[in-house]
Amino acid sequence: MKDFAFTGGRPDPFTFPTEELIKASEKALRKLGGDLVNYPGESGYKGLRELASMRFERREGVPLPVDNTSITSGSMQALELVLGTFIKPGDTVLTEEFTYSGTLGIMRHLQANIVGVPMDYVDGMDMDALEEKLKELKRQNVTPSMIYTTSNHQNPTGAILSLERRQRMLELAEEYDTIIVEDDCYGDIDFVPNPTPDSLFKLDTSNRVIFIATFSKILGAGVRQGYFVANQPHYGMIHHNRWDGGTSALASAIVAEFFIEHLDKHLEITNAAVGAKCQAVVDTLDEHVSGLCTWTRPRGGLFLWIDLPETTDMSKLNTLASEKGVGFSSGSAFHYAGAPVKAIRLAYAYCHVDDIPEGITYLAEAIQASQSEVVGEAAAD
Ligand SMILES: Cc1ncc(COP(=O)(O)O)c(C=O)c1O
The missing domain is CATH 3.90.1150.10 (Aspartate Aminotransferase, domain 1)
Structure with a gap:
């Protein structure tokens, strides 16, 4: 059957670039050679952080800060590290009514009180509803740990958070003193030219957004290369709880060598x-x-x-x-x-x-x- x-x-x-990756692997190994005896370190292979920055710049017009970018084993590890840093048992988190089951799994494991915010399938989370939820929490003296959102081509509904809603979400995060975790797992998978608004990370002016992305969805989940980007003090706080010695520099270098040449x-x-x-x-x-x-x-x-x-x-x-x-x-x-x-x-x-x-x-x-x-x-x- x-x-x-x-x-x-x-x-x-069927468009997985096997031959190009074989060439990229040779380049990566020749470049790294004996350096591979070292642990990559908590931020990971610089060449891939630079590539991630360039990828962001290609779409958003500004680069990501390379020194505040950390390579992880898929964006799932980024989610584990980021959510694990900011959620304590009993904390409240807000997210779209429908969202990625893996993130929900981490939130449940961390014993978060998950508040689902109504959304529509086109423009994403409803900002009036978000404001209502935040007001209600404030009345109960609760400051949520974060708003988690998948801003582009949301999993599972495909919604793209509109520019107006992004701006309103940033205002609300500031007013109610919380952070935003922007999961951009599906950024760059566009069937029409440039349909997505500026990222929350780019629009942020009050250091409230942590950005998460991955190469799983534009290349392959098997390469396990994702990343998070956060300004200080968040970046240091997240790394405070990281113990793995860093993500495979070999895998990172292969992905970087491939995309430097072939991204577009x-x-x-x-x-x-x-x-x-x-x-x-x-x-x-x-x-x-x-x-x-x-x-x-x-x-x-x-x-x-x-x-x-x-x-x-x-x-x-x-x-x-x-x-x-x-x-x-x-x-x-x-x-x-x-x-x-x-x-x-x-x-x-x-x-x-x-x-x-x-x-x-x-x-x-x-x-x-x-x-x-x-x-x-x-x-x-
Ligand atoms: C919204 C979202 N975030 C993160 C992930 C994790 O992906 P990966 O760990 O392969 O980067 C997924 C996977 O489906 C996802 O849909």
């Missing part, structure tokens, strides 16, 4: 491939489940979010889809409180583009067959 894996936020395996070309090739897959998913949904469900139409990122009818039997949907080899993620995994929502997330970059119409057709059939009687009768009327 074919495997239609719409699970997990992985990039396109690689993004052009891989974004075109991922964009075509996203379009294939949208087209097949349009063909089969219009009128039954609603879904997002992403301009970038790796995810499409489907709101299913209330009449959907989620466990039946899971069973029917998996009988056809179709995998997806259940919406409730991304709900801040794990509520049982009638929604699913599709990650579209991993499947072969030619398999998408078949896989999504099976999914559409499974959705139709998972509706309870009420919808069946209504449809017959």
